[in-house]
Amino acid sequence: MGVTVLQPYPLPEGKSGAHIIDQLGKRLLALGATHSGQFLVDCETFISTPQPHNGAPGRAVHVLHNSEYPASTFSIIDNGTGKQVSLVADNIFDLLMLKMTNTFTSKKQTKIESRGARFEYGDFVIKLGSVTMMEHFKGILIEIEYKSCVILAYCWEMIREVLQGFLGIGVAKEFPSYFATQTIMTAMGQQQLHAKHNDIYEPMDTVKQYLEQFTNYRKHVALHGGMVSGGGQGGPTVGQPGVHIPPSSMVGMGRP
């Protein structure tokens, strides 16, 4: 287990996702990396029912699986105000969620996953994932892990160099947004600056990064979906926006 950084890859105009991934895979192999199987990260979101009527955002439970940790189910409870509670459980947690349909209902249409090839290069593990939601291609997520280091601040420059090396695009010198310095409340109720890049890395951090990216993709869909259906595709689809994520739950899933 080591530091993992998730990097969305901007899709150039007029190029298909499969083509880009193919190209990146070839570049990695030319660099000396070896192909080592496939990977899959999926995320399903459950929304609390019934929804609160006072306009407060509903609570959401995100359940994620990561093929790197096949025996675990990760879940993150989001109370809608930005506070997140995370939990790592055995796979049987999925069955527990099925029992809780009275209070939490699954939003099937937001099931999102990233899957693709896994490469190894020295102690680096590089995953080229294509993100799909409801079988629709959404974008490319590059995951890069440096297994032998547990603190991002130590090895960020190394990771950045490797990323730039095979992506062919510049990567900002600053730490990724997930690791940026945040203000947190201590147990004593004081506000304190917390440098996340100096923390010892945990598998949960990988999962949280995926959730952050997945949420961005969903938001993107919600915005564009609304525009398309409002943009005059005709009668039947006008009523459709409701099928997409309702605004209230949208706020619950994203960070405020």
Added chain:
Amino acid sequence: MDKLNSTLTAVKNLRSNVKQCFEHLADGTDGEGGEESRNKFVHDFQERFGAINSQLREVEQLINGLQVPPTAYSLGNTAYLAQETSQDRQALYPQLVNSYKWIDKVHDHSFLAFNNLNQNTLRRSYNYCSQKRQRLPFSSFNNDPDHIDKLLSEINTAPHTSYRIFRPFGTNAVAIVTISNVMKAAIVFKGVLIEWVTVKGFDEPLEHDDLWAESRYEVFRKVQEHAHSAMLHFFSPTLPDLAVKSYVTWLNSHIKLFLEPCKRCGKFVANGLPPTWRDLRTLEPFHEECRNC
């Protein structure tokens, strides 16, 4: 089976009779006796010849009475006797010559290796001393635990680095060094002399019962290789305390293992590895490939 046996016995009898008959012929007469002895000789011969004839008939009869066996007889190892035994066909000779050559070579090489290893100064703890040059034993062998404790407490000064010392092998100490959140190293002492170093990642277990397993990460396996060569470099029989101190200082320079780019090429990653080599004098980081060019 019985028939076969009696046939074989009959053949044997026939052969011995024939042999006796020929021996008798070869002996001949004594040459001095007159007609009588010559007649006796001829008569004897005729008798023996008649016996041979009758036995030959008997053998023929027995052979005719033999039946073809329904299955092949299992003859065990004797079956191999019928196989080709000619030396040329079995090609034993070239193999014998080859193995002889090899044994000769092994003998030569081991003799040279033995001589070389005896001259090697890197064999440190069990020094082979010839009788001519009897030296005083090195002070590095002194096994005084108090002295080692004092030495290790003196080097226990660098911040971010913690030392845990225990003695699983009697008086010899093992120090587990944790360098910041980067890596762990187990230094096995013999007296004041460093015998072995194991380097592992920060998240890998390194306990006293698991001192010899290699790290699962390529970078720390490489660092361990370099740590071993540095261990030999810093070895000093006359100033063992200084050797340990400079070695630990060198080891501590790995605190920036992932943070510093290579001094020569200015890059962080080469061949998937950070600069794993630290210069022995200046402690500057280099890639393994860059350090010699």
